[in-house]
Amino acid sequence: MTIQLTTPLTTQLTRYPETPSQTGGPYVHIGLAPQQAGFEIFDNNFGNVMVQPDTLGERIRVEGRVFDGSGTLMRDVLIEVWQANAAGKYAHPADRQDKPLDPAFRGWGRTGADFDTGVFSFETIKPGQVVGANGQLQAPHICLILFARGINTGLHTRLYFGDEDLANATDPILNGIEWEVRRKTLLATREQRAGEVVYRFDIRIQDTPDGGKETVFFDV
Amino acid sequence: MSHILSIDGQSGPLGPFVQRDSEAHPPALTPGYKTSILRSPRNALIANLPTLSEMTAPVFQPQELGAKDNDLLTNFAKDGLPIGERIVVHGFVRDQFGQPVRNALVEVWQANASGRYRHKKDQYIGSMDPNFGGCGRVLTDANGHYVYRTVKPGPYPWRNRINEWRPAHIHYSISGDGWAQRLITQLYFEGDPLIPECPIIKTIPSESQIRSLIALLDKDHAKPMDSLTYRFDITLRGRNATWFEN
Numbered sequence: 001m002t003i004q005l006t007t008p009l010t011t012q013l014t015r016y017p018e019t020p021s022q023t024g025g026p027y028v029h030i031g032l033a034p035q036q037a038g039f040e041i042f043d044n045n046f047g048n049v050m051v052q053p054d055t056l057g058e059r060i061r062v063e064g065r066v067f068d069g070s071g072t073l074m075r076d077v078l079i080e081v082w083q084a085n086a087a088g089k090y091a092h093p094a095d096r097q098d099k100p101l102d103p104a105f106r107g108w109g110r111t112g113a114d115f116d117t118g119v120f121s122f123e124t125i126k127p128g129q130v131v132g133a134n135g136q137l138q139a140p141h142i143c144l145i146l147f148a149r150g151i152n153t154g155l156h157t158r159l160y161f162g163d164e165d166l167a168n169a170t171d172p173i174l175n176g177i178e179w180e181v182r183r184k185t186l187l188a189t190r191e192q193r194a195g196e197v198v199y200r201f202d203i204r205i206q207d208t209p210d211g212g213k214e215t216v217f218f219d220v
Numbered sequence: 221m222s223h224i225l226s227i228d229g230q231s232g233p234l235g236p237f238v239q240r241d242s243e244a245h246p247p248a249l250t251p252g253y254k255t256s257i258l259r260s261p262r263n264a265l266i267a268n269l270p271t272l273s274e275m276t277a278p279v280f281q282p283q284e285l286g287a288k289d290n291d292l293l294t295n296f297a298k299d300g301l302p303i304g305e306r307i308v309v310h311g312f313v314r315d316q317f318g319q320p321v322r323n324a325l326v327e328v329w330q331a332n333a334s335g336r337y338r339h340k341k342d343q344y345i346g347s348m349d350p351n352f353g354g355c356g357r358v359l360t361d362a363n364g365h366y367v368y369r370t371v372k373p374g375p376y377p378w379r380n381r382i383n384e385w386r387p388a389h390i391h392y393s394i395s396g397d398g399w400a401q402r403l404i405t406q407l408y409f410e411g412d413p414l415i416p417e418c419p420i421i422k423t424i425p426s427e428s429q430i431r432s433l434i435a436l437l438d439k440d441h442a443k444p445m446d447s448l449t450y451r452f453d454i455t456l457r458g459r460n461a462t463w464f465e466n
Contacts (some may be wrong), residue, residue: 005260014317015316015317015458016314016316016317016318016455016458017241017244017316017428017429017432017455018241018245018403018455018457019283019403019405019432019433019454020244020245020246020301020405020424020429020430020432020433020453021246021403021404021405021432022246022391022404022405022406022420022423022424023253023255023256023404023420024391024393024404024422025391025406026339026341027329027337027339027342027391028342028391028404029331029339030328030329030337030338030339030354030355031327031328031329031357031391031393032329032331032393034353034355036350037337037338037339037340038338038339038340039338039353040374041294041295041296041353041355042285042286042289042357043286044284044285044286049310057445067263068258068259069257069258069259070258072258074259076261076341080402082273082276082277082278082399084272084273090272090273090276091276091278091279092236092276092277092278092397093279093280094275094276094397094398095272095276095399097272101282106279107278108277108278110424110460115340115341130270130271130272130273131272132271132272132276133269133270133271134269135382138271141272141273143274143399145399147404148259148446149255150253150255150257150258150260151248151256151259151260152245152246152247152248152250152253152256152260152423153245153246153248153282154263154403154404155248155261157269158273169302170329172268172269173268173271176268177266182263196244204251204260205258205260205261206258206260206261207261207262212265213235214261214262215261216263216268217263217265217268218265218266218267218268219242219265219266219267220240220268220270220274220399220400
């Protein structure tokens with residue numbers, strides 16, 4: 001039996017379909033990280049150093065790797081991050097929270113994984129807490145998006161901080177993950193390395209043969 | 221009462237983005253595009269109520285870009301002009317409700333006229349062009365319009381099945397008003413016979429959505445005795461009005 005649905009004409013008129021996504025491909029660096037592709041072209045390159053000398057907040061390094069379903073490193077992945085400043089405010093006009101902007105912090109960075117080691121990293125600050133839906137406070141987090149050959153639509157995930165147990169326990173997004181065992185795939189582990197604070201965050205696109213669990217990805 | 225707002229508007233709250241229509245996009249697992257098999261999640265994506273984290277995005281300033289950043293004919297030229305078909309590509313970036321997306325960062329990258337990329341990892345026999353870099357970027361203006369100049373890229377072979385060829389294409393990255401709008405896609409050229417065969421294009425589930433990635437020859441805007449023009453419009457997710465206080 002066929003069910004006949006009628007589409008109201010107004011819907012057709014008022015809403016255009018979003019342009020479809022396509023993979024970034026293996027040479028995504030040419031456009032988004034040309035120095036890594038192997039040439040100099042722009043005077044101002046966007047990169048993974050998100051702090052300036054007068055940026056407020058605790059300096060941290062975020063470091064990780066991305067694995068495919070065979071456990072192989074994805075060395076051609078491109079990653080962008082978006083986060084609030086140390087006070088928990090985003091540098092964007094839609095953020096109307098009554099909190100100070102930090103003129104020395106944009107909150108955005110971009111990098112490719114290293115072609116040899118597969119490691120990606122960002123030099124940033126630990127973000128403050130931002131309000132969530134329904135007024136609930138979110139735990140400190142960094143939004144990540146992954147683009148690569150084989151990924152048809154950019155994959156969204158979030159990095160949470162493994163040493164923020166209290167805030168994480170009440171975070172509405174983490175708690176929205178029905179399968180408790182999957183929540184820990186979003187926790188970065190804090191390490192101290194030569195006076196530097198490093199948060200390690202490995203991403204698995206699928207479960208890996210060594211027992212690594214697939215990272216949670218979001219439909220944002 | 222609140223108003224429908226553009227990003228410049230200061231008169232009320234900026235609402236969340238409408239839900240992404242998954243039917244408008246390729247699924248993650250598309251076995252005809254072989255690399256997707258090991259690079260697609262097996263679990264369903266998890267959906268949440270939108271928060272400020274997804275409703276905001278980086279803001280770019282015009283002075284961050286160089287004067288030649290949107291001119292691929294000259295931004296890497298060393299001792300002459302690149303070889304190939306001179307084209308101008310332009311269009312509008314709008315949201316799903318037809319509102320212009322202002323100050324969006326549009327970044328493009330592409331192969332040269334031979335189908336060869338300036339990238340460490342590209343070993344194709346097609347020749348390099350010493351005067352062509354292959355990337356550019358531009359911010360949309362107050363009407364959501366963008367324009368850049370380049371050479372038309374050539375098709376190139378790749379190893380999916382052994383005799384696989386990409387149609388001529390230009391990669392696009394668009395960063396709009398909100399993290400939820402972040403989009404990477406590819407532009408194809410009207411009339412290219414490789415389009416219907418391409419397994420990457422065929423990841424898109426509907427014919428009409430495939431058509432939306434095909435730039436149309438825009439001869440009216442060609443520059444006589446200089447360059448042809450293609451038109452390519454982009455639609456990002458729409459921002460909802462918030463009729464009542466959050």
